[in-house]
Amino acid sequence: MASWSILSLFALAVVTEAAIGPSAQLTVSNVQLSPDGFTRDTVVVNGQFPAPLITGKKGDTFNLNVVDSLTDKSLDTVTSIHWHGLFQKGTNWADGPSQINQCPIIPKEDFDYKFSVPDQAGTFWYHSHYRNQYCDGLRGPLVVYDNNDPQKSLYDIDNxxxxxxxxxxxxxxxxxxxxxxxxxxxxxxxxxxxxxxxxxxxxxxxxxxxxxxxxxxxxxxxxxxxxxxxxxxxxxxxxxxxxxxxxxxxxxxxxxxxxxxxxxxxxxxxxxxxxxxxxxxxxxxxxxxxxxxxxxxxxxxxxxxxxxxxxxxxxxxx
The missing domain is CATH 2.60.40.420 (Cupredoxins -  blue copper proteins)
Known part of the structure; x- marks a missing residue:
């Protein structure tokens, strides 16, 4: 379904919350949103679009449980998530591309992604890696902070x-x-x-x-x-x-x-x-x-x- 509604200006606003991670549950579901005033069906994480910011620190292990709660038959109802830019040393099974590194997650099932970032820090993102699903909304930022950032003296605020x-x-x-x-x-x-x-x-x-x-x-x-x-x-x-x-x-x-x-x-x-x-x-x-x-x-x-x-x-x- 896709339509314009004046209600979209009020009831269907984009929802954003505080950052999560490095351990978190990500529930993938369908909602109707109107981020530009046009209402359409979407795929969101924890009810949010864009998907919530995931954060951790260099050296952390991420434990991310992805739950497939998709029900909208007009959209894809299976999913997988790719953690874009992370090397996945020794954890290629957690990289996310469906039909390559894993079978897609089916409705009412979940998948545990567990991987470490021993030598990476910086700005990354994550998104669905099933067909074109991320264009329907399953996409969000991921930041790995470095307590010993060599460029920390150049800025005051980074959050x-x-x-x-x-x-x-x-x-x-x-x-x-x-x-x-x-x-x-x-x-x-x-x-x-x-x-x-x-x-x-x-x-x-x-x-x-x-x-x-x-x-x-x-x-x-x-x-x-x-x-x-x-x-x-x-x-x-x-x-x-x-x-x-x-x-x-x-x-x-x-x-x-x-x-x-x-x-x-x-x-x-x-x-x-x-x-x-x-x-x-x-x-x-x-x-x-x-x-x-x-x-x-x-x-x-x-x-x-x-x-x-x-x-x-x-x-x-x-």
Missing amino acids: DSTVITLGDWYHYLSTQAPGVPAPNTTLINGKGRYSGGPASDLAVINVTKGTRYRFRLVSISCDTNFIFSIDSHKFSVIEVDGVNHQPLLIDSPQIFAGQRYSLVMTADQDVGNYWIRAQPNNIVATFDGGLNSAILRYKTATVADPTTTSSLSLTLNE
């Missing part, structure tokens, strides 16, 4: 609030899409607006003037790549795909499906509201009406849409 997900969103169900469908919406932290749709809520990232933030930018996209930027702000790239990087000053990285960046941004502008932009390559590439956008809001700023403009000169192109 749940500084993880930013970028994703494309489809009004077609993955099981019913004709050929390769065009995405309808850019979602930033699970929220967005589509062309011709309602003025749905946009994601807001709150900052305090003078503070340095490590933004962990995660593309949980199915297909779309984005040019990411925040008006009037620059970034220092310090990590790419789980590997530390010598700081590189930019104002706009291009990010493809599955890629991750750690971007250090100093909140050094006047107190106010600034547009966060994710220009897509295959969705309506306008920012009019808040499309492809979110909001960076300084502490004590008025709650309002930004009026800022974009001027880029240091794009990091792939």
Whole structure:
């Protein structure tokens, strides 16, 4: 089922909670959501979209019990989960690709994923690895922190609030899409607006003037790549795909499906509201009406849409 409803603005909001892990239960189920104001059936983890942030520390063992509670016959009802970017040394059985490393989990059954991260830290993500199921919603960020991070002196804040997900969103169900469908919406932290749709809520990232933030930018996209930027702000790239990087000053990285960046941004502008932009390559590439956008809001700023403009000169192109 897929339809637009005014109720979606209120009753079917995107649900997000605190991070979980390294030991947790992940219940995969179906709900109707409208992250962009268009209501459709989805696949979620613990009732959340995007799926909850999973965190751990370098050296941890992750114990993740995945329960298949899928019931919607219009979508795939079996599943498996891949932990994208983790090496799985000695635990290839826990890597997740269905029909390759494991049989998919069937409804009313569960599977225990157990793996260690002895020598990795950084920004990762996880997603369904059964057909195109992750495009229906089963996708979320995963962060492995390093207590001895050699770049820790470069930032002040690195927590749940500084993880930013970028994703494309489809009004077609993955099981019913004709050929390769065009995405309808850019979602930033699970929220967005589509062309011709309602003025749905946009994601807001709150900052305090003078503070340095490590933004962990995660593309949980199915297909779309984005040019990411925040008006009037620059970034220092310090990590790419789980590997530390010598700081590189930019104002706009291009990010493809599955890629991750750690971007250090100093909140050094006047107190106010600034547009966060994710220009897509295959969705309506306008920012009019808040499309492809979110909001960076300084502490004590008025709650309002930004009026800022974009001027880029240091794009990091792939």
